[in-house]
Amino acid sequence: MLKVSVKKIAGYLRWGVAGSFIVAAWGLGLTGVSNASGTYSAGQTATAEAAAYREECGACHVAYPSGLLPAASWTTIMTTLDEHFGENAEMTAESAAMISAYLTDNAGKAGRGVLKRIKGDAHLRITELPYFVRKHDEVPGRMVSGNKEVGSFSNCNACHQRAERGDFDEDSVRIPGYGRWDD
Numbered sequence: 125m126l127k128v129s130v131k132k133i134a135g136y137l138r139w140g141v142a143g144s145f146i147v148a149a150w151g152l153g154l155t156g157v158s159n160a161s162g163t164y165s166a167g168q169t170a171t172a173e174a175a176a177y178r179e180e181c182g183a184c185h186v187a188y189p190s191g192l193l194p195a196a197s198w199t200t201i202m203t204t205l206d207e208h209f210g211e212n213a214e215m216t217a218e219s220a221a222m223i224s225a226y227l228t229d230n231a232g233k234a235g236r237g238v239l240k241r242i243k244g245d246a247h248l249r250i251t252e253l254p255y256f257v258r259k260h261d262e263v264p265g266r267m268v269s270g271n272k273e274v275g276s277f278s279n280c281n282a283c284h285q286r287a288e289r290g291d292f293d294e295d296s297v298r299i300p301g302y303g304r305w306d307d
């Protein structure tokens with residue numbers, strides 16, 4: 125088992141007060157900055173963890189923003205990868221350990237911010253949580269399930285053109301077949 129005792133890398137992937145996304149650190153390697161306060165065994169760095177997350181968990185869908193689920197959810201997801209939404213998403217124990225550390229360190233805080241009404245139970249879907257539902261309630265079904273190029277809300281990057289970079293700002297939304305989002 126990989127032992128990672130990193131002081132909370134909170135602040136990164138933190139959702140802004142006004143509810144707008146400030147997905148810093150993502151892909152910028154900034155997670156390495158706080159290494160001074162944390163110890164990693166086997167030379168692991170937070171940056172390597174973030175990279176493992178993006179690579180392994182970005183293979184079938186975009187690597188979802190860690191701050192949109194509480195730690196309990198990520199832990200459940202990481203311990204049930206053999207039955208992952210109908211797919212087998214198992215990986216090496218080493219990758220899984222790194223990714224679990226990354227996700228729990230960067231998880232959202234149940235009861236606060238975008239997870240305000242979440243009690244910390246292990247919800248598995250971001251797309252079913254109140255914050256997500258509220259942000260998307262003006263997007264009609266014909267643009268999502270009725271749209272061959274989208275299919276479901278889980279397919280973030282179909283509409284959020286900069287999702288790979290962790291940018292979910294509504295200004296960079298372009299819905300296939302419908303164009304830019306103007307509300």
Ligand code: HEC
Nearest residue numbers: 180181183184188209211212213248249250251252276278
């Ligand atoms: C083998 C393909 C595959 C891999 C690898 C994979 N996933 Fe998934 N994941 C899926 C599928 C399929 C869904 C369901 C998508 C849907 O409903 O449209 C899903 C859904 C999810 C959801 C719920 C999204 C929502 O609807 O809110 C989360 C969270 C998630 N995955 C996290 C992860 C994490 C973390 C990893 C890496 C440890 C990972 N996934 C790796 C296939 C994969």
Ligand code: HEC
Nearest residue numbers: 144259262267268277278279280283292293294297305307
């Ligand atoms: C069908 C297209 C579509 C998909 C798929 C989609 N979104 Fe969105 N999203 C939108 C639109 C449109 C808005 C702006 C809604 C508004 O402001 O009325 C939005 C807004 C947001 C916002 C708020 C941004 C802001 O500036 O306040 C977040 C966060 C977000 N989406 C995250 C996600 C995540 C994470 C996923 C995948 C799990 C996802 N979205 C999937 C279309 C989509």
